[in-house]
Amino acid sequence: MFSLPPLLPPARATVKPLPYTLACVASVASGALVALATWYPGHWQILLLLLPAVWSRVRGHTSAFAIWVGYYLAGARDIPVVCMRFFSGHGELTRPEALALGIAFWIAQACVLATPWAILKPESNSSAARHAMCATIATVLVTVPPLGIIGWLSPAYVASALFPGWKAPGLVLGMTATACAAAVSRARFARRVATLLVILSLLARSVASAPVVPSRWTALDTRLGRLDQSSYASLYARTQQVQAIAQRAFSEGATVVVLPEEIVGLWRPAMGYWWRDDIQAFAAAKRTLIVGMDLTASRAPFRYTDSAVIVGPDHGRLDSRQPVPAALWRPGAAVSAIRGNPTQPYVAVAGKSVAFSVCYEDLLWWPHWRILLQSPDVIVSLSNSWFDSDLALAHIQHQGIAAIARLSGVPLLRAVNR
CATH class of the missing domain: 3.60.110.10 (Carbon-nitrogen hydrolase)
Known part of the structure; x- marks a missing residue:
């Protein structure tokens, strides 16, 4: 006597990937929502702090990558149309060719700019200091050349919302705020630094004044x-x-x-x-x-x-x-x-x-x-x-x-x- 093989695979083989897929979709969506709220049609650059905060909490390099891909895809969503209009307007490509090129650029730029955040994502049990350091390094990498050649939508823009008029020290403090956002849920010291940054930001915003363009x-x-x-x-x-x-x-x-x-x-x-x-x-x-x-x-x-x-x-x-x-x-x-x-x-x-x-x-x-x-x-x-x-x-x-x-x-x- 011999038995027939089971007609269905084990249940665990069909349901195990589902939470992982949903986690990636949720990560892409969260990044996209931050892009829309921070940039047009939103105008709240302070929300850029949500990206390193969420990035530090997700598990795995893929989810970390997905957050930032969603952010850069949503923020730079006009690249395909811009390429179509520009290259076809100058007669260099047909509209379909220019649109296809634009779609390739759009996807490529999101992947390139998201890669440092994926590579530098620490393990979940890593220290708060390591999360803060990796977030700072990733921000620098996507802001200065060579990646900075396409360094639009940089998280460094949060500095202008937090510390208007503070110039280079304001940029340094803004980078510190990004580092704290990645570590604030992991260490008491990071929360203390974040509290100090909030106080300094309130001070900077209270004394900031609108600069005046020269007369005539x-x-x-x-x-x-x-x-x-x-x-x-x-x-x-x-x-x-x-x-x-x-x-x-x-x-x-x-x-x-x-x-x-x-x-x-x-x-x-x-x-x-x-x-x-x-x-x-x-x-x-x-x-x-x-x-x-x-x-x-x-x-x-x-x-x-x-x-x-x-x-x-x-x-x-x-x-x-x-x-x-x-x-x-x-x-x-x-x-x-x-x-x-x-x-x-x-x-x-x-x-x-x-x-x-x-x-x-x-x-x-x-x-x-x-x-x-x-x-x-x-x-x-x-x-x-x-x-x-x-x-x-x-x-x-x-x-x-x-x-x-x-x-x-x-x-x-x-x-x-x-």
């Missing part, structure tokens, strides 16, 4: 859309539009006018001729124009800088320290923007020291290191949002540079083209 300085938002650089006729038409906008602002009493990033496109010899009379008139009237443009750096291979240029009685420029990866910054390609020197000093405009943020830099921390050490008189941000002005990304970008200005206690002047 104005930043102009435009609605000129994407610039067609395929012909001199289209370039001349854009030049006339931009000149009219600047002249109108000066006629209304402004002495310093800021125009958006790349608003006049690539600077050519013909444009120097078209702008010559206006620049001379600005200088004679002591009126300064800050305008975004691209400046040729080399011809073969073609390299250019995404720059903010000052003309009039003052002269100077600042080159973007990190042009948008893949869109503008393409190392090894035939055409690419190049990165400006991160140590570029402030530029003097109308007797004020000015720090600049050029478009993509609004989303990053590390290009602005000098602001937290040597306070300028004003931060000038130039952006060109013709491809994302109706998306959450445009709001998150503004939130990012506004947070840096708030932490540094410096007024922000921002010009955007839509």
Whole structure:
């Protein structure tokens, strides 16, 4: 006699994976909810402290990874649409190709930025000090290059909500708050430090004041859309539009006018001729124009800088320290923007020291290191949002540079083209 094998596998083999799967789904959802509450449509960056707190409590590297993947996927959810509009708008890819590329970028950036948090996740029985140290190291890794090149949505932004106007010490205290959030449920000492941080935060927020933009300085938002650089006729038409906008602002009493990033496109010899009379008139009237443009750096291979240029009685420029990866910054390609020197000093405009943020830099921390050490008189941000002005990304970008200005206690002047 022999017996037939059982028709069904043991019950434990079918139900055991379910709690694990639910735990991963819950982790992704918790990260996504924090992203939405912290960034657009939410505006509570203090909630970033929930991420290290939850991260320290979950079991296993996979759940730790899932929390941060959910956060970065939800926070950067516009990447597929942005890629579709940008690359198809410039005729480089079809809309389906650009959308597929955007989806790949979207998933890849979330995985890359979540990886340090997964690798550094301590065992559940590890000490509070180890959790605090690992949370601090992970925050630094996703904030500074090389990962910081795509270091948007950094947990370091919590510092601006907790310690406005406290500059570099405020950033250090904000990092300390992140470390405490990861350890507060594990050690009495961490809870004592957290209590001290709460007191310091209340003090910082009570004495903080809204910085004032210098008198007669104005930043102009435009609605000129994407610039067609395929012909001199289209370039001349854009030049006339931009000149009219600047002249109108000066006629209304402004002495310093800021125009958006790349608003006049690539600077050519013909444009120097078209702008010559206006620049001379600005200088004679002591009126300064800050305008975004691209400046040729080399011809073969073609390299250019995404720059903010000052003309009039003052002269100077600042080159973007990190042009948008893949869109503008393409190392090894035939055409690419190049990165400006991160140590570029402030530029003097109308007797004020000015720090600049050029478009993509609004989303990053590390290009602005000098602001937290040597306070300028004003931060000038130039952006060109013709491809994302109706998306959450445009709001998150503004939130990012506004947070840096708030932490540094410096007024922000921002010009955007839509």
